[in-house]
Amino acid sequence: MAVTIKEVASAAGVSVSTVSRAFTAPDQVQPQTLQRILDAAAKLGYAPNPAARSLRGGRTGSLGLIIPDINNPFFPPIFKAMQARARRQGYTILAADTDEREFDELETIATVSKRVDGLVLWASMLGEDRLRELAAEIPLVLVNRHVEGIPELRISLTAGISQAAEHLKAYGHTRCVFVNGSRPELERGKSIRESFEAHELSLAELGPYEPRFETGVHAATLVASGDATAVIAHNDLVALGVLHQLAKLDVKVPGAVSVIGIDDTLLAATSTPSLTTIRISADEVATQAADLLIDTIAGRGGGRVVEIGSRLIPRASTGPAPR
Structure with missing residues (x-):
């Protein structure tokens, strides 16, 4: 059975989030702690996916986008805009939806993560520990879900x-x-x-x-x-x-x-x-998500939180309250 990030954390005497940072943003971990984590990982035989992927032959040239429901008309324009942004930086996009179910999300991540260099997860239903494990295995950006130490795109309403x-x-x-x-x-x-x-x-x-x-x-x-x-x-x-x-x-x-x-x-x-x-703004969401993930793949993501805003667009469905 594969060694988990929890086992590494236990062996090193640190939290799961600290182990996650050690592999995704090592500059944010104290040198002595980092060395203890690396020693524990080596002893247990733990290797995060980016290292394994490198041994298998390097980058895939693809980014993963996992969304809750492709039937929601909000998401297709985001996929299209993110694809255009990624293409200009030498990537393609592989998108999948979870149908708003946690089990489907787990299965989708397991399948997609083998084929991409990093993942954007939209409003993930997974627990924080599982997300930290995932962030230690593959570059990860969360949208509308905050987990300390994992890069996040936050849409402020x-x-x-x-x-x-x-x-x-x-x-x-x-x-x-x-x-x-x-x-x-x-x-x-x-x-x-x-x-x-x-x-x-x-x-x-x-x-x-x-x-x-x-x-x-x-x-x-x-x-x-x-x-x-x-x-x-x-x-x-x-x-x-x-x-x-x-x-x-x-x-x-x-x-x-x-x-x-x-x-x-x-x-x-x-x-x-x-x-x-x-x-x-679908264009702004797509641009920021793609750029943040590409930075994370390059080791520049850290635990950054990027926020975009919102505004009201009045149309015909609102009017004076009835007397």
Whole structure:
């Protein structure tokens, strides 16, 4: 059985995260500690994947992108933009999705990591120890998941959510619903709750559900039976499900209920009515993710955190609260 990073950490008398840094960012580890870790790894026969890959014949020339759900229209433009960025630096992109399941994520990582020089993991469902083990085996960048010592691309929704709350308040809304499609370890739900509370907007919560179109359909029926006049959805896909079902129920948008999404996908601008949403720039996400991973492969990633922002794009799905 292969030696694990936990066994190396135990033998060296350090944490898993310190072992991870020893292999991914050795300049961040005290020389005596680093030598102790290297000695323990050598004694146990532990070798991280980059070393093994080098022995097998060097770089693959590919970067891995593992995302939660390729059916979400937010992700194809990111894949396309990341592919263009990587191509200019001599790489191709190998993409796969996990269907929002932890077991599928593990299997996908095991398959893809053999064929790439590094991985971008989007909103990973894996535990911190497993992610540290992975970061010790292959250059790794996390998106919207923080683990100390692992490079991260963080998408901050703070500005966009605050603008959304201001937007609804200016239209006279006071009773809002959040359709929650996020997991507890992600910050999206917490940011929405805090921002709406700061703007003195009441916020009922539905979920958490899976972040899919069908979730919005289900949630819309509950919204229609209540007294809320505004909905903010986990993402555009959920918001489009809300719009679809409200139309079937003959609930006017924005006459009776205003709806806001998050992501600003192509469908947000083309839906009926067009969807007010919080924009996350696919080009910026793709560029920063590719550059950070390439830097990490070259040993320059360290534990860097790169943050990109967001902003509200008002469209026809929001308007004055009904009198």
